[in-house]
Amino acid sequence: MAWYDEDSLLTAAFAPRLSAIVVSCLVALLVPILLHYFVYRKATPTAQPTFLLIGPSGGGKTAFLTLTERKAVAQTHTSTAPLTVEVTLPDGYTPNSSAFRSPGDPAFERARRFLLVDTPGHGKLRRFATARLANPANVRGIIFVVDAAFVAEEPGLNATAEYLHDVLLALQKRSSSTKTTKGPKEIPVLIAANKLDLFTALPPHLVKLQLEKAINQVRKSRAKGLRDSGAALAEGDEGLDEEREWLGEGGEGDFDFTQMEEVGTAVSVLGGNLIGGKGSDAKAWLEWIAEQL
Amino acid sequence: MLDTFEILTTSGVVLWSRAYVPVGANIINSLIRDVFIEERIQPQSEDAGSKPTYRKDGYTVKWTSEKDLGLIFVAVYQSLVHLTWIDKLLDNVRALFTGLYGQQLKKEHTSVLNCDKFAPYFERQIQELEGQSDASSSTTANAKLTPPSTDNESAEENSPKQPALLKPQRPLYDTSADSTPVPTPDTSRPNTPGQSHLLTGKGRPGQKLSRRDRKKAAGLNSAPASSGDEASTKRKAKGSAKKNRVWGEFGAEEEDDSVLDYSQSDIRDDASGNEALEEIRPETWGRKTNKGQFVLKDLDEEMDQIIAEQNAKKQASTAPASGGLVGSSLGAIGGLFRNVVGGKTLTKEDLAKSLKGMEEHLLKKNVAREAAVRLCESVERDLTGLKTNSFTTVESTIRTSMEKALTKMLTPTSSLDLLREIQTVNATGRPYVLSIVGVNGVGKSTNLSKIAFFLLQNHHRVLVAAADTFRSGAVEQLRVHVRNLKELSKREGGEVDLFEKGYGKDAANIAADAVVHASKTNFNVVLIDTAGRRHNDQRLMSSLEKFGKLANPDKILMVGEALVGSDSVAQARNFNASFGPGRGLDGFVISKCDTVGDMVGTLVSMVHATGIPVVFLGVGQHYADLRGLNVGSVCRLLMN
Numbered sequence: 001m002a003w004y005d006e007d008s009l010l011t012a013a014f015a016p017r018l019s020a021i022v023v024s025c026l027v028a029l030l031v032p033i034l035l036h037y038f039v040y041r042k043a044t045p046t047a048q049p050t051f052l053l054i055g056p057s058g059g060g061k062t063a064f065l066t067l068t069e070r071k072a073v074a075q076t077h078t079s080t081a082p083l084t085v086e087v088t089l090p091d092g093y094t095p096n097s098s099a100f101r102s103p104g105d106p107a108f109e110r111a112r113r114f115l116l117v118d119t120p121g122h123g124k125l126r127r128f129a130t131a132r133l134a135n136p137a138n139v140r141g142i143i144f145v146v147d148a149a150f151v152a153e154e155p156g157l158n159a160t161a162e163y164l165h166d167v168l169l170a171l172q173k174r175s176s177s178t179k180t181t182k183g184p185k186e187i188p189v190l191i192a193a194n195k196l197d198l199f200t201a202l203p204p205h206l207v208k209l210q211l212e213k214a215i216n217q218v219r220k221s222r223a224k225g226l227r228d229s230g231a232a233l234a235e236g237d238e239g240l241d242e243e244r245e246w247l248g249e250g251g252e253g254d255f256d257f258t259q260m261e262e263v264g265t266a267v268s269v270l271g272g273n274l275i276g277g278k279g280s281d282a283k284a285w286l287e288w289i290a291e292q293l
Numbered sequence: 294m295l296d297t298f299e300i301l302t303t304s305g306v307v308l309w310s311r312a313y314v315p316v317g318a319n320i321i322n323s324l325i326r327d328v329f330i331e332e333r334i335q336p337q338s339e340d341a342g343s344k345p346t347y348r349k350d351g352y353t354v355k356w357t358s359e360k361d362l363g364l365i366f367v368a369v370y371q372s373l374v375h376l377t378w379i380d381k382l383l384d385n386v387r388a389l390f391t392g393l394y395g396q397q398l399k400k401e402h403t404s405v406l407n408c409d410k411f412a413p414y415f416e417r418q419i420q421e422l423e424g425q426s427d428a429s430s431s432t433t434a435n436a437k438l439t440p441p442s443t444d445n446e447s448a449e450e451n452s453p454k455q456p457a458l459l460k461p462q463r464p465l466y467d468t469s470a471d472s473t474p475v476p477t478p479d480t481s482r483p484n485t486p487g488q489s490h491l492l493t494g495k496g497r498p499g500q501k502l503s504r505r506d507r508k509k510a511a512g513l514n515s516a517p518a519s520s521g522d523e524a525s526t527k528r529k530a531k532g533s534a535k536k537n538r539v540w541g542e543f544g545a546e547e548e549d550d551s552v553l554d555y556s557q558s559d560i561r562d563d564a565s566g567n568e569a570l571e572e573i574r575p576e577t578w579g580r581k582t583n584k585g586q587f588v589l590k591d592l593d594e595e596m597d598q599i600i601a602e603q604n605a606k607k608q609a610s611t612a613p614a615s616g617g618l619v620g621s622s623l624g625a626i627g628g629l630f631r632n633v634v635g636g637k638t639l640t641k642e643d644l645a646k647s648l649k650g651m652e653e654h655l656l657k658k659n660v661a662r663e664a665a666v667r668l669c670e671s672v673e674r675d676l677t678g679l680k681t682n683s684f685t686t687v688e689s690t691i692r693t694s695m696e697k698a699l700t701k702m703l704t705p706t707s708s709l710d711l712l713r714e715i716q717t718v719n720a721t722g723r724p725y726v727l728s729i730v731g732v733n734g735v736g737k738s739t740n741l742s743k744i745a746f747f748l749l750q751n752h753h754r755v756l757v758a759a760a761d762t763f764r765s766g767a768v769e770q771l772r773v774h775v776r777n778l779k780e781l782s783k784r785e786g787g788e789v790d791l792f793e794k795g796y797g798k799d800a801a802n803i804a805a806d807a808v809v810h811a812s813k814t815n816f817n818v819v820l821i822d823t824a825g826r827r828h829n830d831q832r833l834m835s836s837l838e839k840f841g842k843l844a845n846p847d848k849i850l851m852v853g854e855a856l857v858g859s860d861s862v863a864q865a866r867n868f869n870a871s872f873g874p875g876r877g878l879d880g881f882v883i884s885k886c887d888t889v890g891d892m893v894g895t896l897v898s899m900v901h902a903t904g905i906p907v908v909f910l911g912v913g914q915h916y917a918d919l920r921g922l923n924v925g926s927v928c929r930l931l932m933n
Contacts, residue, residue: 058322065306069403077307078305078325079304080330118304120304122326123706124330124331124701124704125330125701158713221710221712225921226747226919226920226921228922
């Protein structure tokens with residue numbers, strides 16, 4: 001049977017027959033519907049404001065996440081995977097955007113909801129955090145959780161400062177690489193000085209001072225350090241040879257967090273504790289979140 | 294005894310835990326760090342029979358994980374205790390937990406899981422397994438024998454149905470079964486002193502019932518029986534129905550009266566009231582009453598069902614679908630389609646071919662076979678049982694997973710800022726000592742001078758110690774380097790000098806002298822060059838331990854050349870082990886990277902073998918051709 005025969009399949013498909021018309025109509029109608037259904041199911045747009053929890057391992061990121069989610073701190077261990085949780089701001093905190101709304105307003109309830117993203121803090125697993133920082137869609141703020149007792153000693157302080165330096169640098173790069181004059185959306189950073197219940201913990205203002213000092217050191221030694229191998233190994237790819245980044249203002253002056261405001265990143269340091277004899281105290285941090293919402 | 298059992302998610306939230314003896318959180322934290330993140334300890338595959346173990350601070354930790362749901366099940370116990378049933382417990386609990394809460398766990402955007410009700414299941418498992426291991430020697434063997442076993446078997450049948458009734462008397466009963474093969478009539482039983490101290494008053498009627506039942510069963514199987522004709526059919530029907538229940542075996546071995554028994558004491562009363570009922574009712578009813586009344590039995594049954602279900606599911610997923618011709622071809626087409634579109638659940642067979650290709654690719658990039666195999670295994674572990682995303686093929690999934698594995702492996706745990714470290718050490722008032730070791734001809738002296746140049750640029754005062762007292766011309770070579778560096782650093786403001794003691798002296802002593810000299814003459818960095826040595830020559834390697842002790846360097850770097858092939862693994866391992874216990878290498882310098890193009894596999898091999906990060910890369914012939922490691926670019930090179 002050749003293709004041009006009267007009753008061959010191909011001819012039948014193009015002939016003005018009822019069956020051909022019905023089939024083509026069905027296809028024409030169903031395909032868009034199915035496609036829409038498929039795409040709609042796949043892509044659930046989440047326009048919810050997001051807060052990133054970042055910080056070195058053992059600071060209390062996951063503990064803070066469980067506190068905001070279930071009003072009590074759950075037992076936690078070192079994280080190896082990121083975790084996103086939908087949270088409602090506890091009663092008593094009013095989101096900044098709905099300061100004039102009444103509590104019964106459904107918009108008020110909606111405004112209180114946000115996503116909290118926990119990232120692993122271990123040195124080998126920071127790519128989750130850096131990936132989120134490189135593309136901070138919907139990110140309203142970054143909570144950098146610091147162990148205030150860990151920071152009191154030199155090695156802990158250095159490790160923390162290096163991570164914070166990298167985070168701030170990523171934020172600065174984001175604002176300096178924009179093409180428009182307006183600049184990207186502001187992303188404030190909260191340095192949550194955790195574990196203030198411990199005897200050896202530094203008070204928040206000292207945490208701030210120490211971190212500023214340490215970041216100053218970090219950026220100095222980074223500037224002097226060796227360039228990395230990226231450009232040298234990839235021959236002929238000159239686009240990789242990036243310039244050294246310098247966090248904060250140029251010049252001889254010391255680094256302090258107010259310099260970050262110029263690039264759309266206000267840094268505040270607030271203290272609290274999640275575990276402790278008198279229960280947890282995360283009021284300041286939740287108020288900060290409410291302010292950003 | 295088990296100290297702690299925890300069920301936690303990969304994101305670090307403990308979902309459920311039971312602590313018999315409090316164990317510090319650091320035990321499990323270090324398990325996660327060492328095994329899951331840094332992969333210092335090689336986990337054996339699960340097929341090996343036993344679960345992997347991890348030891349820390351006198352505790353033994355065993356774990357198992359459920360990748361799909363991101364769960365880790367951890368059991369911690371004292372290393373002194375030898376618990377054989379932990380593996381089984383982990384398996385059973387995993388099956389139970391995923392069966393019970395699998396659906397809830399799939400919910401997005403939450404970390405809360407309400408699993409308060411898990412405790413009784415867990416307790417039951419512990420009891421069962423503990424009892425099993427305790428009595429496995431005596432009673433299980435007995436239960437399979439013929440004449441006395443009639444008695445035992447009936448007990449087994451009873452125990453699931455009336456665990457509460459049987460439990461208090463079971464220890465006694467078991468011993469009696471061991472000693473006297475023929476069951477004694479129940480009338481005499483209550484008078485025995487051993488029983489009266491074991492049983493509570495409430496337990497008596499219930500116990501009576503069970504005795505009678507057992508006797509009936511005994512009568513059924515072994516002819517001489519007094520009564521029990523009216524219920525014999527019922528017994529029979531029940532017995533046949535229950536025969537294939539798996540856990541009926543453990544039931545008889547339960548010896549410990551634990552919490553569950555006490556809580557059931559009131560039920561015993563009901564049971565005694567029920568005694569008559571059960572005799573009268575037809576067999577169809579028996580099950581129903583049991584269900585309504587014996588919660589424990591319910592739990593057991595349910596638990597058993599869940600475990601069986603999960604096991605069946607696992608088997609179904611591992612066993613290939615064997616349908617007819619049409620079924621298989623359809624399946625093949627579907628598989629092909631899903632391979633392209635995605636949404637395919639990956640099995641070992643799916644991965645095998647692509648992983649083979651990936652392994653070949655890595656070998657071509659000069660990764661040692663051992664490292665390539667391990668990387669592929671870790672990717673396989675990662676991906677088996679996962680679903681591919683839509684519109685991604687198996688190959689691309691493997692690719693991304695491999696990239697992740699490489700990144701994780703190469704990324705250092707802590708920062709490698711040499712300048713910071715020098716600053717910290719100098720703040721304590723002593724010079725920073727860095728020494729370099731390696732095989733012959735890899736470029737130790739060259740890289741040492743490159744590091745010296747880098748430090749001179751940062752205005753450090755560097756003392757180079759020539760501790761290679763073996764090879765002809767080694768000291769002269771360093772002298773030339775130092776002269777060049779002096780010339781170069783004149784304008785920069787650094788200062789460099791050579792510390793030499795000629796040939797033939799002991800290297801360790803020279804190094805120690807150099808450190809003393811440096812602190813006297815206000816040098817703040819000491820770089821020690823050592824003689825090259827073959828890594829599998831015990832005689833040469835043994836002197837390194839003394840060297841490490843005497844010179845006590847802050848950092849020991851090993852130079853490995855990028856040209857070396859699969860020997861890199863052995864090199865790294867032997868050098869790392871040569872400094873004695875408690876001291877190892879602190880980093881690698883990979884030299885001659887410019888000569889290999891994109892075949893930078895040596896980096897991976899060396900880091901794989903030891904878990905020690907790469908600090909510097911030598912990328913050229915000049916003093917300035919020293920670079921830090923850019924993990925991203927190396928991964929790109931390897932995956933291209």
